[in-house]
Amino acid sequence: MSVSEKSVLNQKAESSAWKPKIIGFCCNWCSYAGADLAGISRFKQPPYLRIIRVPCSGRVNPVYVLRAFQKGADGVLVAGCHPGDCHYATGNYFTRRRFLIFKRLLEYVGFEPGRFQARWISGAEGQKFADNTKKVVDDIKTLGPNKRMRLDSIPQIKY
């Protein structure tokens, strides 16, 4: 077997290995801009975070988080402006209350701590965004694939 064949095989083995699928709900005004900054600054970060842009972290309904888990997400991140920095003045204060409670509820019913995370990342914190992405990906990698709530693991009823 030639060296190039071997490397192709290695690549194939790598691609079939599980990779975390993480959904990030990022506020348009801060975290999304932070992600942009991380990109144009060429900060290295793992490519497993799939970002959904929302107008405000207060726009994130907890049902979105559960829906993401149902559709196969291994982790969910909600990122918004620092308290006091909200573009709409108070949106993230509601986010804070909502997800403080929601995170505890998820852990109460048996979700692993770390499956759901929330962070404040401003538009100027490209480095923090990249570091946080690394941390979330590491956390999810340690936890492994999420099996809870996944719809594709449920046998479909045939009519």
Next chain:
Amino acid sequence: MKKVIENLRETAARLLQNKEAEVVIGWGLGSEAVRTQPVFITSPDNVDKLVWNPFCVNGLTKYLSDLKTRPGKIAVVVKGCDSRGIYRLTQDNIIPRDKVVVIGIPCAGQMSYTKLASKMDVSGQLNDVEDKGEDLLIKTSKGDFTVKKSEVLLDKCLTCEHHNPVVADHVVGDTINTCPTPDNYEEIKKFEAMSTEEKARFWLSQFERCIRCYACRNICPGCTCRECIFDAIKPDWVGKEINVSENELFHLTRAFHLAGRCVDCGECDRVCPMDIPIRLLNKKLLKDCKELFNMEPPGSTEEGGSVLGQYRLEDPEEFM
């Protein structure tokens, strides 16, 4: 107890006679000795159907939401726990306070049907109930039975904070002076202390059994949205299939919509045909709201609202 019933019937008759209320919602004798059923009295001649005994477990406040378009005032009989539901409805602007006449009955605790049924023959008709201090003498058409109160009391009554209604236009019966038992959430702490795997196993086995009858939603005085997320088809927020994943989505969402609003009347738990401990979810949210945001028990005061619809700058910070 006889005095309370007389008082109740008198009050109801007077309200209907003077047109102070068009309908009185109360409890009437049920199909079995230790059951009661809701009755809707519209004529003073029928007030004899109203009863009060330790089996009046049903909360009647949700009927206000169903009857809110009815002309005239609605009188409703409430216990302490149900009375918080009145404030839930008025705070949510479901029904104006002046459309409701609240008849409050101080309640020392209600008896569980399941617990009673394991101790006595409940199939007869109730003739009389006598309170003998520690014991309860239940006279039915199938014979007389004596049960120990502490053995058949509903679980929720063990940690009751409001024996006396928090709101009442007319109080029938004497105020109960037992000091309220503060709930220190012992049971919730027990569940919190379990490992992640144990918790998951427990809750998945509960959610798995749900048949999605939505009885918990229908009975809840906090679930009064005109368009419910669980009924919506466009957008299809919650799948309508019955499987463990969609059931879990339903239960977590239902609980979360009640976060900081649940008045802890325990009705969802009682009506569940599959005996899913729904109240454990609500209690957890109550505990967290209390610990994190110093929340008062929802529905205990006229003013208030949703804890998650408010904020303080000094709320706990964990997402930095």
